[in-house]
Structure formats: structure tokens, C-alpha cells
Amino acid sequence: SAVISQKPSRDICQRGTSLTIQCQVDSQVTMMFWYRQQPGQSLTLIATANQGSEATYESGFVIDKFPISRPNLTFSTLTVSNMSPEDSSIYLCSVVLQQNTEAFFGQGTRLTVV
Amino acid sequence: GESVGLHLPTLSVQEGDNSIINCAYSNSASDYFIWYKQESGKGPQFIIDIRSNMDKRQGQRVTVLLNKTVKHLSLQIAATQPGDSAVYFCAENRPGNTGKLIFGQGTTLQVKP
Numbered sequence: 451s452a453v454i455s456q457k458p459s460r461d462i463c464q465r466g467t468s469l470t471i472q473c474q475v476d477s478q479v480t481m482m483f484w485y486r487q488q489p490g491q492s493l494t495l496i497a498t499a500n501q502g503s504e505a506t507y508e509s510g511f512v513i514d515k516f517p518i519s520r521p522n523l524t525f526s527t528l529t530v531s532n533m534s535p536e537d538s539s540i541y542l543c544s545v546v547l548q549q550n551t552e553a554f555f556g557q558g559t560r561l562t563v564v
Numbered sequence: 565g566e567s568v569g570l571h572l573p574t575l576s577v578q579e580g581d582n583s584i585i586n587c588a589y590s591n592s593a594s595d596y597f598i599w600y601k602q603e604s605g606k607g608p609q610f611i612i613d614i615r616s617n618m619d620k621r622q623g624q625r626v627t628v629l630l631n632k633t634v635k636h637l638s639l640q641i642a643a644t645q646p647g648d649s650a651v652y653f654c655a656e657n658r659p660g661n662t663g664k665l666i667f668g669q670g671t672t673l674q675v676k677p
Binding site: 454471481483491493494495499504542544546549550551552553555556557558560 | 595596598600604606607608609610613614653655657662663664665666667668669670
């Protein structure tokens with residue numbers, strides 16, 4: 451298994467500002483992902499965080515809005531840029547240790563934009 | 565397009581009864597499925613998984629059934645307890661061994677004492 455720590459656990463931000471969310475894993479992992487969970491909704495994949503290269507974004511998500519860093523195999527950051535109230539969601543970091551095995555999730559960062 | 569859906573948004577059961585949560589998936593090429601439990605304020609927690617070469621898999625008080633013919637997945641919880649109250653998601657591993665998951669809409673399980 452993997453233990454994933456996210457910071458902050460929650461934040462309230464002003465519109466137009468940016469927030470960087472950190473994800474720390476207790477072991478080296480190849481596959482790391484960021485998901486968004488809008489209020490009362492399911493999880494949607496934002497991007498794959500690639501170590502040493504640019505993240506791979508899913509349809510509907512762009513680097514300018516959600517820049518991602520992955521400096522090593524245990525750490526990643528997701529920035530939510532130029533926030534609007536529509537960005538209010540839970541943002542979740544996830545890792546997969548081996549292909550075709552379960553994903554482990556952090557506790558999430560609950561973001562409220564006012 | 566690709567989607568994994570759940571039939572009922574809320575399921576209410578009596579403590580001690582069995583619960584069945586259903587899920588339909590659309591991609592016949594998917595080969596790995598996972599059930600997650602999400603409690604309020606927490607991230608999804610792995611419950612049980614099943615690969616496409618199996619029809620049934622049992623865990624502790626939980627059973628997952630896979631019907632590839634109709635692309636249907638179900639989670640059965642035996643002797644449901646108050647601690648089982650949560651939102652349950654099925655997830656489909658996107659074909660290609662990428663580690664990416666497609667989640668269903670979720671079913672809220674309410675356990676009445």
C-alpha cells in the first residue's frame with residue numbers, strides 16, 4: 451500500500467488568486483494522478499503527473515489553469531490558477547503502484563473559492 | 565463516450581440487512597474494476613477489485629460480481645453495519661494499463677439502526 455499526504459487539507463481562497471496543493475507519498479511511485487471531485491459529484495481525472503516531464507492532461511483540463519510539477523517519484527504539486535467559484539471542489543492526489551492494481555488516494559484538499 | 569454509471573443515487577437499508585450496489589460500464593475492453601468507499605471528508609478507500617477473467621470475488625463481508633455480457637458490476641455487503649454508511653463508487657481501469665480510472669457517479673448508502 452501507499453500512504454499519501456496532501457497539504458493543505460482545506461482552504462478558502464479569493465477569486466483570482468492561485469493555490470498550490472502538495473502531495474507527498476511514502477514510497478517511490480511511477481504512476482501519480484490528480485483528480486477533481488466537484489460538490490456531490492464523482493471523481494474526474496485532471497492529469498497524470500509525469501516525473502521529469504510535462505503532465506498529461508485530460509480533455510477539458512489545461513496546463514495554464516492546472517499547472518503540475520513532479521520533481522521526483524514521491525512528490526507532486528497541483529496549482530489551481532486564477533480561481534473562480536466554479537473551481538470549488540475537492541482535489542485528490544492518487545498513486546498506482548503497479549499496472550492493473552488499485553489506486554490509493556490522499557485525503558483530498560477541499561477548496562472553496564469566494 | 566466512456567462512462568461508468570450507477571443506477572441509484574441513494575440506497576437505504578436496515579442494519580443487519582444485505583446491501584447491493586449496482587454499476588454499469590460502457591467499455592467492453594475494460595479489464596479491471598474497483599469498488600471504493602468514501603466517507604465524509606476523506607479520500608476514496610479501496611474495498612475490493614475484480615479482473616475481467618473472473619465473475620465473482622469475495623472479501624470480508626463484501627462480494628463483487630461482474631457480468632461482462634451486460635457490462636454490469638455489483639457490490640454486495642453482507643450484514644450491513646452503521647459504519648458502512650458512505651458513498652460507494654465503482655471505477656473502471658481505462659484500457660491500456662495507464663493506471664487511469666473512470667469513476668461512476670456514486671451511490672450513497674444509508675444504514676438505519
